[in-house]
Amino acid sequence: MPLPRFDRLPAERREQILRVARRHFADHGTESASYNKIIEAAGFSKTAAYHYFDGREDLLSTVLDDVLLRLLHTLGPWVPASGRAEFWARLEAGAGALAAHLRDHPDDLALADAAIGHTGDGPWLKWFDDLVTNGRQLGIVRTDVDHGLLVTVTAAVVRAADAWALARMTSPPAPGDAVADEEGAQLWQLLRGLWSGAGPVTEEGSADAH
Incomplete structure (x- = not known):
């Protein structure tokens, strides 16, 4: 301080x-x-x-505290969605805003990981706690896994995916590299697989019953 x-x-x-x-x-x-x-x-x-x-x-x-505040300000508070389409649209909008901020502010990008870890993930995890809670209410997020564990893993997946995608933005593209839209699609597929139960992942983000 x-x-x-x-x-x-x-x-x-x-x-x-x-x-x-x-x-x-x-x-x-x-x-x-x-x-x-x-x-x-x-x-x-x-x-x-x-x-x-x-x-x-x-x-x-x-x-680092200031960088984290800048990241959270960019995301904005998670506002509970009333339906699945709205949930995914809000999540995509938040992730897109954060990616754009980090792309346009390379100093924040370089310090983002340290800033998130600096506070023990507290404020950062709160955002994902609200996200997962809303997802469970809508039937998007599985309920057979401990809530705290699912929040922690969800935040880690998004953190790793952002670092991966943004590292690719700042490096010369290699032959066959995915374009930005495909990178985003991979993140959504990861989250849908994480949040659904066993079985194929549906377009709405839940698993098909067998």
Whole structure:
């Protein structure tokens, strides 16, 4: 957590400091970025920096918390859907908005995994808890698996799929690579397989009975 004086800075100045720090941590890694170079680039001395942060780890923690807030703001709260089509449309819209944000903000992309893990997945998992709860109400998500386990695995699948798809966006395409629409389809297929019970996955996301 930053020291109280940081929160009393004008919003524009706080954002400027976080933007500079975010870029350095993204470019050089959370373990290797230089605290001295960050505060110099942000425009204050090492002595002045200690009015705002206890040190490098405090600044890193503040940056990661801010990145997570940016990701959650992009997703928006999960609003319960009243039907299956609406559920899948909202999930696709949220995933698409998050992918677009990360594509357009490479610093957030570089720090996203660290930011999600930084808080023990708490706020991140809350979003998926609401998602899975709604999915169960609609009969999309299976009920034969522990709720907490299903939430954790769902969040992990989406986190891994986003990292995979976005890594492909930032690398030269290889022959035969799937286009973005096919990448999205693979994510939905993974989730439908995870959320359904045994049996073939239907277009609506539930398993066919046998």
